[in-house]
Amino acid sequence: MSDMNHPIPFTEVHIDDSFWNDRLRTNRVVSLPYQYQQCKETGRIDAFKLQWQPGNGEAPHIFWDSDVAKWVEAASYSLSTHPDAELALQLEEVVALIASAQQPDGYLNTHFTQIDQEKRWANLQDAHELYCAGHLIEAAVAHFQATGKRILLEVACRYADYISTVFGREEGKIQGYCGHEEIELALVKLYRATRENRYLELSRFFVEERGQSPHIFKDPRDWRGNLGYYQAHAPVREQKEAVGHAVRAVYLYSAIADLAGEYNDPSLLAASETLWESVTKRKMYLTGGIGSTRVGEAFTKDYDLPNETAYCETCAAVGMVMWSHRLVQIDCDRRYADVMERALYNSVISGVSQDGIKFFYENPLASRGGHHRQPWFECVCCPSNLSRLLASLGNYIFSRTEDGLAVHLYLQSEVTQQSIAGASVQVKLETRYPWEGHIRLLVETDRSADFTLRLRIPEWCRSYEIRIGGKTIEALEEKGYALIHRTWSSGDAVELELDMPVEKIVSHPGVIMNQGRLALQRGPLVYCVEDANHKTDVFNLVLPGDAKLSSRWEQNLLGGIAVVEGKGLIRIPNANLYPRADEVEFEETELMAIPYYAWDNQKPGAMAVWMAAKTS
């Protein structure tokens, strides 16, 4: 792991991309103010005034603090790239309010300070205290990095220092950890912001303590099934299969990856890779969504990936992006960036409506027409999770590598690095990705510099071409990245042409619910069919294996999308539940598929990612 890469922070990346601009702007000017207003109106922000009394509105819930913290984190990111006086004012007010709620000993939790005071740390299994602390820490680091102000960072350090007096292996401390992972990865961020090793150590303590015997959690016999719900069924190095609550899981796995890198710990890296295989080879939806069941919001068995009841919580897809992004820093292998991209372009951005004020908590791959984005939720973790990811999207594009620069995602953007091989280097990436596979990278430097540019060749791409100065070159490929090593001069331009036809995709046969069914993908985008674009219920659509499909730009649909079109069949409906195959009749029809992320923005109706092949 000596070759560990470092993500280039979004503050050094300027995105100006036709696919993302509107989306990011909506996040900034609609979703963030909307979430602020909701947090205000529901009492989540005022909870930090510590003036709640019975009868005085809804009592602060055990995870309210995390909703505000994620908004602070997202707002901080947004201000870093897009100054906004009103948002800045709101942010500083909220930050001051949070700081004011810190107790003399460093503790900070609006629920347990006002309600159940005597129960502080009494229910690690389900009370989410360290989870909320983790989100406050992430918010503090973001706020510090965005504004340079130390107020919230110091609150976070005091809180973390206090936590380290409560938890640990020393006599008199609680040798325990939180039922909902989050603080582990947050403490790594705090370490990276402060370089205070004790935060990294505390993170390692929480991660390594998890699942040790004797168990600090009671093994619940309710719907949660067992300690696996909390990923507390075994020490993390012994966990071979992704189990339990999917968001908790990927937050833990992200922290494991962080610690594997920071401590250069091959056993933690191996654990992360084993879990990665478990998730991405056997428990992940085509959209990059994870968590097959609403029961426990959890992973289930290998290949158990039902479509209509897919839980695929938006937060879990965000977590997949976080985890993948951490792994690709340690090992610049496209399998990580491929999944990061798959989750981001499909199950993550499906989480928000085009107008930015309605959200999916669940992102199923089929709907009979009753599943719609909602303005708000009792448990409202997803909207602000999505917003903080979008507001810091620049983080995920480039990495500094030992020998230069890696490009993981293709967004039209500029990145400037002061010192690559001794030169100040700017790379301008021009593209209409994901709609088109053409990518142009223009390098500007203050002097000639000898470095390697790594360009991810996505797994979805069967054939590509790289040209420099109009001449095709054969680049060495390493773990799915094309390596372009040369002495770069200002004005050098690399063109990457990714072939991006419509692909018909099938599932592993173990996914028995997808046997005999096809999905459509073009580039990183998974497609779906919606009732709105068809004269029949989409479940009557049949996609013959040999159907010819093509894509076409449609400016006036869903903000501008490439639709996928071709000849399909309609199975002529009748009421027979189990007809003979040879009695089913078909007629030809025009199929039109839209990107999955865009569904439920047209006339309400049924949606399907997987379509039937022809059975006769």
Add this chain to the structure above:
Amino acid sequence: MSDMNHPIPFTEVHIDDSFWNDRLRTNRVVSLPYQYQQCKETGRIDAFKLQWQPGNGEAPHIFWDSDVAKWVEAASYSLSTHPDAELALQLEEVVALIASAQQPDGYLNTHFTQIDQEKRWANLQDAHELYCAGHLIEAAVAHFQATGKRILLEVACRYADYISTVFGREEGKIQGYCGHEEIELALVKLYRATRENRYLELSRFFVEERGQSPHIFKDPRDWRGNLGYYQAHAPVREQKEAVGHAVRAVYLYSAIADLAGEYNDPSLLAASETLWESVTKRKMYLTGGIGSTRVGEAFTKDYDLPNETAYCETCAAVGMVMWSHRLVQIDCDRRYADVMERALYNSVISGVSQDGIKFFYENPLASRGGHHRQPWFECVCCPSNLSRLLASLGNYIFSRTEDGLAVHLYLQSEVTQQSIAGASVQVKLETRYPWEGHIRLLVETDRSADFTLRLRIPEWCRSYEIRIGGKTIEALEEKGYALIHRTWSSGDAVELELDMPVEKIVSHPGVIMNQGRLALQRGPLVYCVEDANHKTDVFNLVLPGDAKLSSRWEQNLLGGIAVVEGKGLIRIPNANLYPRADEVEFEETELMAIPYYAWDNQKPGAMAVWMAAKTS
């Protein structure tokens, strides 16, 4: 409904059938003694001694009584057709013990007499008291009919009379009903055995009271979701969709059909028909199983019929046979008998192992290899439910109609009726059904008699021929029954030739989990593939829509079965979760399917009813 038919009781039908003989014998000589022993060893029988004390073994559970009652019912049926001194002795002991547990006021319940005495009738919603009473009543009627002894019948009458002092619309009575339907249909049986109209009236009270406002049940906010779990969400005449716990539902629907017939009540019949359409057109598995989910053992949404997680409780399939059988008496339409047959030959008899001592509670349509029959269950409703059905199987074959005799099921058997059109008529049915479609009916009468023989032409049969005296006749068909009206003389023989090829079946496209998949059926038997008969995991099998399939008798497999064979494909396995369709490779293979009911009797492994069509 003036043309209501009457089932010819199993005591007047002698079954001697190559498909059923072994099965019925195993039920009689293995399953029934085994269930007795289990009821004895677990304390269920001794609970009737009313000597349970804390510390003295497991406390009688609220539905233990029903397990013993169903055994009494099954044992009584068995003794009616197959005298057995040891079984008779056991039965009389158990009956005496049950009778001895009756309280002076008529109440009879081992749980509430020994435990929670003060809670008698306190929890109608969940305590199963009237449910247990219903099974005692069914047992009593069976015992009386089998032995002529009145001891248990009188117990049942006293209990029912006591219940009618507790429940009713009169001042001071409980205007309520049981959370688990059962007593409703039992009281109809008690009425038919005693001709005491008050039992029919009490049944009607329970059925008509159900779901009336104000609700006597609290609307639970737990996993049961709502009053629909108990079919108590609306008055029965207003219930348009089958909802809730599937066994409860079909027990209620059976009672509704009974009362519709007895009271000649078109509104109740309409309710039953509406619910019938809901179940059989939108909520029933190909095997006749019902109840899509383990959560609440319940129906879910229309067309939500997942295979691997199909609950399909054996009791629910038994209930489908019961309900269908009641409806076909009111309306001699093959749609009822078709479903009765479908459930019986597939989801019912799958419930017991070949050796008779292991049982399925759940009958899924796919398994990854981990689902196996069990010797016993905490909640052991299914084994004795299956046994009582098998022991009275003769009930389901023939009906007396206004104008003669209807044949619903084709078992090799003899039925004798003393007076059809003034003649004593015996019909001998000869067949190797369900393996072969040839059926011969030989009529013997003591004088010429003018009557109509109705022969069901199963929906699965596309073409058939009827011959009398070697000559093909064109029979009038009415509601799927061929009507043979003639003056019958002794020695007249009718031959019915049902074409029985292997059929490829698809699902309604709303069953999205079966899109692009095919199942195999031959005659009434649904087929499945098991790992044991293939060189690959069955989930890798692909059934091209044009595959040629045939059946072959295999004497040495699973007690003798017709296997279905043909050329299929193996999708060559690889680890890729979402490959491109055109990169999947196939090789030819021999497919061998076995009847669904017989699965999990070979080497343990995966099983599938629905197979993938070819996607490319």
